[in-house]
Amino acid sequence: MRLGIAQVGSTADKYGNVGRLSSLIRGEPDLVVAPEYLMTPISGLPPAKVYEAAETIEGRYVDELAKVASEYSTWLVGHMFERASYPKVYNTALLIDPGGNVKAAYRKMHLFDAFGYRESDYMEPGDAPSPIVRIGDVNVAIAICFELRFPELFRLYALRGADLIVVPTAWYRGPLKEEMLSLMARARAHENTVFVAVADQYGPEFVGRSMLVDPLGVVMTDLGIGERYVELRVDPSVVAEARKTLPLLDLVRSDIVMSLLGSMGERKGRH
Numbered sequence: 001m002r003l004g005i006a007q008v009g010s011t012a013d014k015y016g017n018v019g020r021l022s023s024l025i026r027g028e029p030d031l032v033v034a035p036e037y038l039m040t041p042i043s044g045l046p047p048a049k050v051y052e053a054a055e056t057i058e059g060r061y062v063d064e065l066a067k068v069a070s071e072y073s074t075w076l077v078g079h080m081f082e083r084a085s086y087p088k089v090y091n092t093a094l095l096i097d098p099g100g101n102v103k104a105a106y107r108k109m110h111l112f113d114a115f116g117y118r119e120s121d122y123m124e125p126g127d128a129p130s131p132i133v134r135i136g137d138v139n140v141a142i143a144i145c146f147e148l149r150f151p152e153l154f155r156l157y158a159l160r161g162a163d164l165i166v167v168p169t170a171w172y173r174g175p176l177k178e179e180m181l182s183l184m185a186r187a188r189a190h191e192n193t194v195f196v197a198v199a200d201q202y203g204p205e206f207v208g209r210s211m212l213v214d215p216l217g218v219v220m221t222d223l224g225i226g227e228r229y230v231e232l233r234v235d236p237s238v239v240a241e242a243r244k245t246l247p248l249l250d251l252v253r254s255d256i257v258m259s260l261l262g263s264m265g266e267r268k269g270r271h
Contacts, residue, residue: 001138001234003164004029004074007210007223009203014039014053018064021078022071024229031075031135032068033199035210036091036145037170038079043205047087047122054081054089057102066100073098075135077142077199079168082107084124091123093142093168095133104142106130109153112146115174119146129156137236138163145169148184148198151191158192158249163239165192169200171207178207182219190217193242193249195234202226215242 006024010017021034039061040053055061057080065078076096081089082105091108107126111119130142141157143150143165157165165188171181181198189196193215202208202225210223212232221230243249 001030001136001164002028002231003197003212003234004032004229004231005197005199005210005212005221005223006032006034007200007202007208007226007228008035008038009206009227010035010038010041010201012040012053014061015064018061018068018078020227022068024227025068025072025074026229027231029072029074029231031077031138031140031166032072033077033166033197034079034168035170035199035201036079036093036168037201038168039081041170041201041203041205042122050081050122051083051087051089054083056083057092057094057105062094062096062102065094066096066102069096069098070100077166077168079144081123088122088124090126091119091144092126093130093144095140095142104131104133106142106144108144108147110147110150114146115172117172129153132157132160132162138234139236141165143167145171148181148188151188154188154192154194154196155252158194159252159254162192162194163236164195164197164234166197166199169198169210170205171200171209172205173207178209181207181209182211182222185211185213186217186219189213189215191248193239193246195239197234202228215239216246 095104
């Protein structure tokens with residue numbers, strides 16, 4: 001697979017942002033991943049304004065994303081705010097095929113209520129993990145930004161057969177935040193022997209530093225700062241070889257882990 005990672009600096013012009021994404025793409029990608037908040041940044045906006053900018057999956061914004069996928073004959077992971085119950089939205093990543101058809105919609109399950117931010121003031125959480133979609137020879141799953149801090153989701157995807165987990169991201173600036181982004185992406189890749197692709201926003205609020213990490217946790221590319229685009233090869237045989245060397249998915253005691261997670265959930269519910 002030829003994987004394209006697009007590092008975009010979005011503005012309040014949601015259709016213009018799709019144009020910015022399109023202008024960055026080069027080469028002949030099989031899959032392009034765009035950042036979280038591609039539709040619009042949300043800082044300083046009240047929830048009602050974000051809802052106003054949001055659309056349904058049947059709206060013009062998704063049509064514009066579909067045109068990009070069709071123009072480049074590529075699969076595309078694009079991001080949108082999808083209208084939920086007023087004034088809240090879903091934080092949604094879409095997987096669009098080269099014909100412009102939406103094949104999957106993943107709604108972020110773990111909202112960014114940390115470091116003084118509260119996505120839950122704006123958003124409803126999703127209630128289901130991403131499907132695993134086969135693109136060429138590569139099985140692809142989706143997580144979104146803050147979910148890099150939730151290893152259970154990545155382990156689930158790996159156990160379900162993912163070779164590549166793509167992560168649209170809007171990683172806010174702050175002390176040690178760039179180091180945290182790299183640490184989390186590398187850890188999730190290594191502990192699950194999968195490729196992890198992070199496509200991040202870049203701008204006054206966001207760090208950039210989009211990356212592709214290989215199944216042993218080695219950063220293959222780091223886009224640094226600015227609006228940038230890169231294409232790299234994702235080879236599922238590299239995943240297979242890593243899993244021979246480091247057979248974590250064969251060794252994990254899923255029965256015990258799931259039992260413990262269930263017990264933790266019961267205790268949390270009682271409180």
